[in-house]
Amino acid sequence: MSEQDKKTPILDKRSSRRTFIKNSGLTVGGVVLGGALGSLLGKDSTKTKTIESHVHSEATAVNFNQALMYFDKTQFDTIEAAAEQIFPKTDVGPGAKELLVAYFIDHQLASNWGLNAKEYMTGPFFPTEATALFGHQTHLNRQQIFNLGIEALNAEAQKNYDNNFAALNEDDQIAILTAFEADEVTLNGAVTSGFFFRLLKSATIEGVYADPLYGGNKNMEGWKMKNFPGHQMSYANIIEKDEFVKMDPMSLNSQHNH
Amino acid sequence: MAKKLPKTDIVLAGVGWTGGIIAAELTRKGYKVVGLERGKERKTEDYLMVHDELRYQQRNEMMQDLSKETLTVRHDRTKRALPYRQHGSFLIGDGVGGSGEHWNGLTYRFFPYDFEIYTKTVERYGKDKIPADMPLQDWGITYDELVPYFEKFETMAGISGEANPHPEVPEVKYPTVPLKETPSMKMFREASKNLGYHPYIAPAATLSESYTNPDGISRGACQYCGFCERFGCEYGAKASPVVTVLPVAKETGNFEVRTHCVVRKVLHTNGKATGVLYVDTRTGEEYIQEADVVVVSAYVLNNIRILLNSKLGRPYNPETGTGVIGKNYAYQMTSAASTGFFKDKEFNLYAGTGALAGVLDDFNGDNFDHTDLNFIHGGNIALGHYGKRPISNNSVPKGTPGWGKEFKDESIFWANRSLSVGSQGSVMPNKENYIDLDPTYKDQFGDPLIRMTFNYKDNERNQQKYIREITTKILEEMGADMITTPGDQGDWDTTKYQTTHNTGGVIMGADPETSALNNYLQMWDCENVFVPGANAFPHNSGMNPTGTVGALAYRAAEGIEKYLKNGGSLV
Numbered sequence: 144m145s146e147q148d149k150k151t152p153i154l155d156k157r158s159s160r161r162t163f164i165k166n167s168g169l170t171v172g173g174v175v176l177g178g179a180l181g182s183l184l185g186k187d188s189t190k191t192k193t194i195e196s197h198v199h200s201e202a203t204a205v206n207f208n209q210a211l212m213y214f215d216k217t218q219f220d221t222i223e224a225a226a227e228q229i230f231p232k233t234d235v236g237p238g239a240k241e242l243l244v245a246y247f248i249d250h251q252l253a254s255n256w257g258l259n260a261k262e263y264m265t266g267p268f269f270p271t272e273a274t275a276l277f278g279h280q281t282h283l284n285r286q287q288i289f290n291l292g293i294e295a296l297n298a299e300a301q302k303n304y305d306n307n308f309a310a311l312n313e314d315d316q317i318a319i320l321t322a323f324e325a326d327e328v329t330l331n332g333a334v335t336s337g338f339f340f341r342l343l344k345s346a347t348i349e350g351v352y353a354d355p356l357y358g359g360n361k362n363m364e365g366w367k368m369k370n371f372p373g374h375q376m377s378y379a380n381i382i383e384k385d386e387f388v389k390m391d392p393m394s395l396n397s398q399h400n401h
Numbered sequence: 402m403a404k405k406l407p408k409t410d411i412v413l414a415g416v417g418w419t420g421g422i423i424a425a426e427l428t429r430k431g432y433k434v435v436g437l438e439r440g441k442e443r444k445t446e447d448y449l450m451v452h453d454e455l456r457y458q459q460r461n462e463m464m465q466d467l468s469k470e471t472l473t474v475r476h477d478r479t480k481r482a483l484p485y486r487q488h489g490s491f492l493i494g495d496g497v498g499g500s501g502e503h504w505n506g507l508t509y510r511f512f513p514y515d516f517e518i519y520t521k522t523v524e525r526y527g528k529d530k531i532p533a534d535m536p537l538q539d540w541g542i543t544y545d546e547l548v549p550y551f552e553k554f555e556t557m558a559g560i561s562g563e564a565n566p567h568p569e570v571p572e573v574k575y576p577t578v579p580l581k582e583t584p585s586m587k588m589f590r591e592a593s594k595n596l597g598y599h600p601y602i603a604p605a606a607t608l609s610e611s612y613t614n615p616d617g618i619s620r621g622a623c624q625y626c627g628f629c630e631r632f633g634c635e636y637g638a639k640a641s642p643v644v645t646v647l648p649v650a651k652e653t654g655n656f657e658v659r660t661h662c663v664v665r666k667v668l669h670t671n672g673k674a675t676g677v678l679y680v681d682t683r684t685g686e687e688y689i690q691e692a693d694v695v696v697v698s699a700y701v702l703n704n705i706r707i708l709l710n711s712k713l714g715r716p717y718n719p720e721t722g723t724g725v726i727g728k729n730y731a732y733q734m735t736s737a738a739s740t741g742f743f744k745d746k747e748f749n750l751y752a753g754t755g756a757l758a759g760v761l762d763d764f765n766g767d768n769f770d771h772t773d774l775n776f777i778h779g780g781n782i783a784l785g786h787y788g789k790r791p792i793s794n795n796s797v798p799k800g801t802p803g804w805g806k807e808f809k810d811e812s813i814f815w816a817n818r819s820l821s822v823g824s825q826g827s828v829m830p831n832k833e834n835y836i837d838l839d840p841t842y843k844d845q846f847g848d849p850l851i852r853m854t855f856n857y858k859d860n861e862r863n864q865q866k867y868i869r870e871i872t873t874k875i876l877e878e879m880g881a882d883m884i885t886t887p888g889d890q891g892d893w894d895t896t897k898y899q900t901t902h903n904t905g906g907v908i909m910g911a912d913p914e915t916s917a918l919n920n921y922l923q924m925w926d927c928e929n930v931f932v933p934g935a936n937a938f939p940h941n942s943g944m945n946p947t948g949t950v951g952a953l954a955y956r957a958a959e960g961i962e963k964y965l966k967n968g969g970s971l972v
Binding site: 228229230231233234235236238256259260261262263264265267269272273275276277278279280317320324344348349351352353354356357365366368369370371372373374375376377378379381382383384385387388395398399 | 449450452453454455459460461466467468470471474481483484485486487489581582583584622623624625626627747748749751752753757786790791792795803804805806809810813814816817841842843892893894895896
């Protein structure tokens with residue numbers, strides 16, 4: 144800071160401090176937890192217990208989120224089966240089906256993500272000219288790509304195994320998904336099977352690990368498997384620790400409406 | 402017809418770090434400043450629900466709505482450019498505070514070598530070291546001249562850090578102590594020291610302790626919550642325009658911010674700007690804001706676009722190498738990163754903050770001898786502890802399938818047992834890497850999008866290959882059981898996130914023939930237009946750019962005041 148600035152402070156420090164507290168909620172004068180969350184955080188530790196019990200009682204109650212916004216029944220069954228092969232139940236913990244990933248994908252497709260609302264969808268389009276390095280270059284939005292992909296999963300299943308995808312055994316489902324990933328299947332539209340597969344795979348991983356508010360990651364089981372604590376206020380006392388610190392995860396629900 | 406508004410002293414096209422700094426500096430001197438911001442107002446309370454990886458990271462909550470405006474991309478001039486339809490390789494922020502809201506907070510100073518890169522390269526290695534297609538240029542300003550401006554930025558933001566121990570790097574004293582050092586950072590420090598390198602804790606804008614800056618603004622310490630880059634800080638611990646310079650400007654009563662206002666053009670006649678044409682996207686109405694000084698202070702890419710669409714300055718021509726607007730576009734590389742897997746260790750990797758890292762500069766800049774190497778410059782090497790969130794971090798050892806049972810179990814097992822040692826590889830300018838207007842694609846108003854022609858050249862690919870061996874060596878010394886690397890740098894992947902360190906396009910320099918701006922960031926061709934930002938970098942260095950952007954913004958603020966007092970070209 145230059146000498147000139149020191150001599151001519153435009154802001155009077157005391158008055159500006161008051162204004163900041165009032166107007167912008169900034170932390171002032173060395174208060175550590177003074178930000179947006181601090182006001183809620185600082186109350187007391189009993190809050191955590193209340194939240195815990197709330198979550199547990201919800202778990203046994205009806206989950207009104209388990210219904211469909213976009214898929215029809217066949218589409219849902221197909222995606223539920225495919226997602227389970229991408230992220231299956233193992234000894235380590237639950238798979239996509241138990242974590243309600245197919246509901247997550249359904250809800251996401253019904254949102255602006257399914258319609259590519261915040262992406263540049265103006266033509267002209269040159270889908271065949273674009274290599275994978277140039278990403279999404281089709282006029283189709285994600286709803287349309289899922290429709291085509293699901294249709295093709297079932298067409299492949301019918302052609303090779305005489306049944307719908309969801310009814311096939313594990314090995315046959317994996318064989319079809321592997322062919323999709325390798326671009327060996329033709330979709331009836333301006334998109335490749337590999338592109339659809341990558342979209343499905345990333346949506347599946349999102350559904351496993353996104354905050355449960357989105358309908359997947361049931362009871363934070365995805366986070367528990369990975370020892371991810373979710374929404375926590377501070378790790379200032381953990382960051383330097385040599386030993387691994389396990390803790391019960393918290394969701395954004397614990398922050399809201401309590 | 403656009404409605405004409407009363408003239409102001411200074412109008413800003415964009416209210417992020419550079420616009421915010423200029424607003425604070427000039428309003429406190431009594432000048433009236435109007436800030437036009439395409440996005441929304443922002444405040445710390447907005448981040449109550451910020452610990453949401455899906456919303457902020459996967460769905461890019463804080464980034465520009467690309468349905469309204471994007472750019473087109475291609476690898477070389479022979480190809481048709483295609484729209485950048487989704488955020489991928491880099492993220493263009495919007496809203497008050499701009500990229501300064503969602504940045505990581507790593508705050509370095511570019512090296513003395515960077516500012517005089519042409520002269521120093523020729524001095525040490527001779528002219529032949531520079532390839533014919535690399536328009537390497539000095540910046541028209543030296544490190545020593547910039548030191549006071551670096552100090553201003555660091556003091557305002559309260560940068561936390563320790564001195565870089567490398568003997569070639571000038572010493573910096575930071576206003577707050579370094580961030581806490583994690584066990585993995587300690588391993589990195591020890592291993593690097595054993596190998597003869599010079600590791601230290603990276604300088605950070607995420608405060609290590611409570612701090613009151615010279616403007617009287619106090620902020621609390623970082624809580625290491627693990628949601629930093631791509632997220633806003635719910636504590637105000639991460640320095641951003643919203644919690645530092647903008648309140649100072651507002652306090653004066655001389656600053657007005659108009660949000661949801663997109664600047665389409667700088668209006669100018671006879672080599673002088675009269676103001677800007679903008680659209681209020683809420684009413685759909687067009688306005689002309691007249692001003693004595695126009696500051697183009699949006700993100701790098703939008704700055705280039707505004708100038709090209711305004712027909713201001715001479716567009717760059719890659720055939721002849723003449724012209725300046727769009728010239729020397731550069732980027733960075735991340736393909737020298739290696740990942741180590743430690744089967745008997747478990748780290749608290751969910752914790753962290755955007756600027757928490759151990760770093761070394763032994764293979765950055767010209768800190769090592771390039772005589773027998775087939776590239777110039779280099780990159781820093783760092784082990785970051787930024788907070789590993791579960792959707793985007795699924796490291797598995799090489800040979801693991803990408804989905805299915807094995808992928809699931811392995812990605813979960815290694816989630817807290819894998820560490821990456823990365824590098825920010827510098828990118829030198831190339832005659833064929835540039836920005837111009839796209840002939841086909843338009844934005845929401847029918848204005849042309851910009852077209853980015855860019856690929857990694859030999860200098861860059863050779864550099865990453867060299868540095869990758871070092872990152873692997875460090876992980877070996879750290880005792881990793883397995884190490885994987887991404888392999889050689891391929892063609893630029895527009896879809897995979899690499900870095901939002903786009904630079905160049907409206908560069909500074911000493912010569913109006915080869916640069917667009919003088920060393921006050923004032924346009925050579927239009928003396929009342931200033932274009933601060935990373936667009937001014939004639940090349941990109943091997944570290945985060947914001948410290949240098951901040952210093953240049955303070956320099957520009959001084960220039961604007963001089964211009965308003967005396968007029969004319971400042972150099």
